[in-house]
Amino acid sequence: xxxxxxxxxxxxxxxxxxxxxxxxxxxxxxxxxxxxxxxxxxxxxxxxxxxxxxxxxxxxxxxxxxxxxxxxxxxxxxxxxxxxxxxxxxxxxxxxxxxxxxxxxxxxxxxxxxxxxxxxxxxxxxxxxxxxxxxxxxxxxxxxxxxxxxxxxxxxxxxxxxxxxxxxxxxxxxxxxxxxxxxxxxxxxxxxxxxxxxxxxxxxxxxxxxxxxxxxxxxxxxxxxxxxxxxxxxxxxxxxxxxxxxxxxxxxxxxxxxxxxxxxxxxxxxxxxxxxxxxxxxxxxxxxxxxxxxxxxxxxxxxxxxxxxxxxxxxxxx
Numbered sequence: 001x002x003x004x005x006x007x008x009x010x011x012x013x014x015x016x017x018x019x020x021x022x023x024x025x026x027x028x029x030x031x032x033x034x035x036x037x038x039x040x041x042x043x044x045x046x047x048x049x050x051x052x053x054x055x056x057x058x059x060x061x062x063x064x065x066x067x068x069x070x071x072x073x074x075x076x077x078x079x080x081x082x083x084x085x086x087x088x089x090x091x092x093x094x095x096x097x098x099x100x101x102x103x104x105x106x107x108x109x110x111x112x113x114x115x116x117x118x119x120x121x122x123x124x125x126x127x128x129x130x131x132x133x134x135x136x137x138x139x140x141x142x143x144x145x146x147x148x149x150x151x152x153x154x155x156x157x158x159x160x161x162x163x164x165x166x167x168x169x170x171x172x173x174x175x176x177x178x179x180x181x182x183x184x185x186x187x188x189x190x191x192x193x194x195x196x197x198x199x200x201x202x203x204x205x206x207x208x209x210x211x212x213x214x215x216x217x218x219x220x221x222x223x224x225x226x227x228x229x230x231x232x233x234x235x236x237x238x239x240x241x242x243x244x245x246x247x248x249x250x251x252x253x254x255x256x257x258x259x260x261x262x263x264x265x266x267x268x269x270x271x272x273x274x275x276x277x278x279x280x281x282x283x284x285x286x287x288x289x290x291x292x293x294x295x296x297x298x299x300x301x302x303x304x305x306x307x308x309x310x311x312x313x314x315x316x317x318x
Contacts (some may be wrong), residue, residue: 037136039179041090041188042129045137048088048197052103055084058110063099065092066199067248068116071298073307074196080311083112087197092118094133095125096228101143104232109240114278114310115229116246118296119265120216123224127155128162187293202292203300211288214254214295218261226272233275244317245269245277247284249306251295255285278313 037043052061060083062068068089078085088103096117107113127144134140146152170176179186181201186192192201233243255262266281290302298306 035176037190039176039189040136041190041192042133043136043190044193044197045090045133045140047190047193048086048090049102049137049139051086051195051197052088052106055086057108058083058112060085060112060114061103061107062087062089062114062116062197063103064089064116064248065094065118065121065296066090067092067118067296067298069193069199070202070292070296071249071303071306072198072310073303074194074198076304076307077311077314078196081314085196087193089116089197091129092121093126093129095122096225097123098125098130098143100228100232102140104235107236107239107241112242112244112314113236114244114246114314115232115275116248117222117225117229118248119222119250119262120214120220121222121225123228127151128159131155131159202297205292207289207292207299211251211253211291212294214251214258216258216261218264220261220265222265222268223272226268230272230274243275244314245273245275246310246313247277247279247281248296249284249286249291249298249302251288251291252285253288254295276317278310278317283309283313 060077060081062072062074062085066089068087069091072087072089074085074087088099094102099117100115103113127146130140130144134144146155177186179189179192179201181192182204184205187199187201187205189201192199194200229245236243250262262281269277284306286298286302286306290298290305292299292302
């Protein structure tokens with residue numbers, strides 16, 4: 001009986017080892033690796049960072065989540081200030097710590113940074129998203145740390161299991177569509193950005209008739225994110241880099257609903273921020289007709305209006 005139990009346990013062990021080996025093998029040798037490099041929105045960090053590295057100083061660097069990706073016309077800024085511009089904004093889920101570490105080594109005296117983090121931004125963000133970027137762009141490994149070995153094991157396991165699930169789904173679904181800027185449906189893919197790093201794939205897509213409400217509650221706080229921004233500002237100030245914060249764009253309908261929460265966050269900014277803030281919160285509340293598909297995302301007309309506001313405020317600040 002004891003021998004049978006040992007054999008059973010050994011078989012379970014072998015099955016587990018085989019399963020883990022299969023998951024790791026598919027992760028390391030994913031049949032869609034090259035395809036992911038072609039179409040993954042995360043892979044656009046390659047073009048964005050290449051531009052960041054190549055631009056001479058003085059330059060203007062934009063950093064935030066998708067509200068800056070959707071809602072900035074960098075060419076307008078470049079023409080107004082006669083300085084090269086790069087838009088490094090991608091997704092708020094990366095967190096302030098990661099995004100600010102992402103740009104800090106390429107900033108030099110005379111440069112200008114405009115931060116525009118969303119009201120739901122966190123300092124840590126989604127570790128899985130960072131692991132995915134580091135897999136495509138190894139330099140990203142330097143932009144985040146794990147709290148402990150437990151987090152390392154947990155987050156990497158989640159990424160690998162997710163990779164297995166997505167790979168199996170793709171193998172079963174057949175040929176995949178090829179997203180292009182010219183089509184009127186695709187948004188997030190590698191070539192969705194222009195030479196400045198702005199997301200432009202949405203500009204010819206129809207906007208939603210009704211913008212969905214924001215997902216935000218009164219427990220949200222930006223204390224830790226503001227701490228990150230303060231530390232970044234202090235470090236860059238010593239280096240001769242100007243750093244500003246611009247409020248994120250926000251849909252009017254959601255602002256009216258979330259006003260108490262957002263005003264509370266604005267008080268946090270006014271009390272804790274050591275960096276200069278461009279304009280007022282209300283300056284960046286836009287009619288829903290100027291939004292694309294959610295409260296933070298502006299459409300073609302909205303991005304130009306927002307960019308001009310930002311230009312005017314930056315000229316005053318200078």
